[in-house]
Amino acid sequence: MNKLAELIEAMSRYESGVPSRVGHFLKVYGYAKTIGELEGLPSDIQAVLEAAAIVHDIGIKPSVEKYGSSAGKHQEQEGPPAARDLLEQLGFEAALIERVCFLVGHHHTYAGVDGLDYQILLEADFLVNMLEEAMTVPAIQSAYDNVFKSETGRRLCRHQYLPAPINASPQ
Ligand SMILES: [Fe+2]
Known part of the structure; x- marks a missing residue:
């Protein structure tokens, strides 16, 4: 069985009653998978990327519960232990877990x-x-200009959000 599908279901259960967060991580997962594949990532890095995309916002729930705030710094602190618990329960490899936890703890850090x-x-x-x-x-x-570096990510961003100006036409 595909472990990422199991992870998606586990995250859906974790975010029970908050379908907007499930929708969010599924969309991020879809983009991450697409960009990674089109950029030709090695399979082990692609697996880390996809798992990280699924759990990247796992820290929102404990942050809101503990601090009444989902501020990025709380998320980056609360997210990694929650991600580790979930990934260990599902039997992911130790090296993947370490890197995913690092990414969860830095996904609001652009430097x-x-x-x-x-x-x-x-x-x-x-x-x-x-x-x-x-x-x-x-x-x-x-x-x-400041964050996007991959050619695929830049194309997706331009096509959807920064289309070339269309000349005014009589129609
Ligand atoms: Fe997010």
Whole structure:
């Protein structure tokens, strides 16, 4: 059985009653998987990226419960232990768990990106948040200029959010 499918169901149960967060991570997972495949990631890094995309926001729930806030710094603190519990229960490999926990703990940190899994997770999360948070075009342009590095992520961002101006036509 595909362990990522099991992880998706486990996260869906973890986020019980909050379908918006399930929808969010599924969209981030879809973008991350697509970008990783089109960028030709090695299979072990692709597996880390996909698992990280599924659990990247796992820290929101404990942050809200403990602090009444889902601020990024709380999420980055609360997320890794929650991710570790879930991944260990499902029997993921130790090396994957370590890297996924690192990524969960840094997915609001845009400096010090040390790998394509990290880079693509940031891009996939932005591609979803641009729509979900109704980011303005200047904010999207700024993210595009400052965060997006992969050619695939940049194409997806341009096509969806930064289309070339269309000449006014009589129609
Ligand atoms: Fe997210």
